Structure formats: C-alpha cells, structure tokens
Amino acid sequence: MTPSEFETQLRHLHPDCFGWALSCCGHDEMEAEDVLQTAYMRVVSGRAAFDGRSSFKTWLFGVIRRTSQEANRRARVRERRTVRLEEGGLEATAPGDPYEDMGRAERARELAMALDHLPERQREVLHLVFYQGLSIADAAHVVGVSVGSARTHYKRGKNRLRTLLQEGDSLEG
C-alpha cells in the first residue's frame, strides 16, 4: 500500500474511527480526539504494523481501542464520562425541526447513557455491531475475544440494554 493509499484509507475511515473512539472514551470528545491522534500517529510511525490478518478497518479499530485503554489507565474517565453525559453533551447542532432534533438528541443521549451502564465488553460489541455495522466475528477480533465470547456479550448486552431503555422508554422486546 502506497502512502497516498494509506492516507486515503484513513481519511475514508475517519468518521467511523471517531465514532469508535467516542464510544471507547465515554463520549468525551476531547479525549476521543486525543486517542484518535495518538492512534493515527502509531499507525503512521510504524509502531502499529498492519499484518493483513484482518481487514484494515478491524485492525485499526483494535489500535484505537488499545490506545484508549492506555489513556483510560492514566485518567479517571468514568467520573468525567458520567458528568459529561449528565451535562447533556449530546445536543443536536444540525439545523432542522428543533422539536424533532431535541427528541432525537434526547433519545441519543439516553442510549449513550444506557450503553455506559453496560459492562465494557458488551458495550463494545454492541457498538461495533449496531453502530459500525461489523459482523460479530469482526467485533470479536477488534475486542480481542473469541467469536463465541463475542456472541455471548452480544446477547447479554442486548438484553441488558433493552431493560435499561425500557426503564425510561417503552420499547417492545
């Protein structure tokens, strides 16, 4: 892969990478940007080498995940995560029907908070499958677990998420 193709790949995956970094960092945008920049730096500098054993996106998500874990070990993200969500960090910025946007933003915030209450692996697998559109096998590779474990996390995460969302919203199971 030539350098220009490499940069093109990164640019193409940048929105997905940002969404994944947000999920890994508890929707802390500043933290997510730092993690993303560090991950890109590692990829560009060669500290993280793509070996072709998975798709480039899957491998890149693994790099971002590990980078965020290192960052989380240095900072107490969980407290900031809860505070940030409670402060209503997710707000609609795009122009449109303000009531509709407010409803969407409120539902999105509710989902983000519910995801935050899930165990880490369940949250990660659900995000990768529903948000990023990955298969369970690819999600297992990103998270670093077996496919069977990923399926278990997926099922339990869905059940738990349904319960959490039903506490605030009626949702048919």
Add this chain to the structure above:
Amino acid sequence: MDRRLRARFQELRDLEMDRIPDFGRIMPDREVTGPLREAEGAREFGGGNRNPWRRFAWTGGLLAAAAAAALIFMEFPDRSEARFEEAVRAFSVDPASGAWRSPTDGLLRLPGPELLSTRPTLGGPTAGLKSDRRPRYSSIVRNRS
C-alpha cells in the same frame, strides 16, 4: 428489537457525525511515509520496529537478576566468627586472657606478693624486686665457704 435498536444507534451516529473533527487537524503533521508493512506475524504496537528502550529494560533486568543471584550465593566472611576464632586462639595461648575478669579483681591483689617469690640475701641488694638480681644458689654456697 434489533430493528428498533439499530434505529436508535443510527440516531446516535447521526448526532455524533455532526461533531467529527477535521481529518487534517487530527492527522499527525508529518509526511506519511506509509510504514504499512504486511509482515507475517507482525504484532501491534511494534511489529519489527520495537521501542529500542525495551532492550535496555531487558538488559537492566538481567543485570539486576545476576547481581541478586551473586548476593545470594556469595559467601561473605562472618565477622562475628572471626572474632570468636580470635578469642579462642587467645584463650588457648593464655587461658587467663579468655577468662572473665571481675571489675573488682584488682581489690584482691595483696601488697607484697613479690616477696614470696624471691629469696633474700644478706648484704646483697634487695632481692626479689628484680628476678635478674636474685642471687644464685651457687654463689651463696661459695660465699659460705
């Protein structure tokens, strides 16, 4: 359930996509040289380009382990043993040197014990004070005769 969950996730995604930072701002400010190496078995965060300081960490660890092993297995001379042996040697030469001495030992010394160990002579120098001036028996016999 899945369908509705996907819809909720899509709402979350749409909202977050409005906040995507500019790629140029996030991308490291250096020429992309494309170090994507499709090396077999290459590992993340290092592959074949490991952090060189890791070598020093390994070397330092090995040196520390070697030093610890040397400290464990080396026999240092026991000073208390040396002192004991010295005392035993001194005792074997002079038992009195190894015997315990009372702090009031000096009070038991009676004056004039030297008189008991010498033989006085008539007319001669005071005997007994110095052993080398003690008269010999042969000289006393000669004097008598």
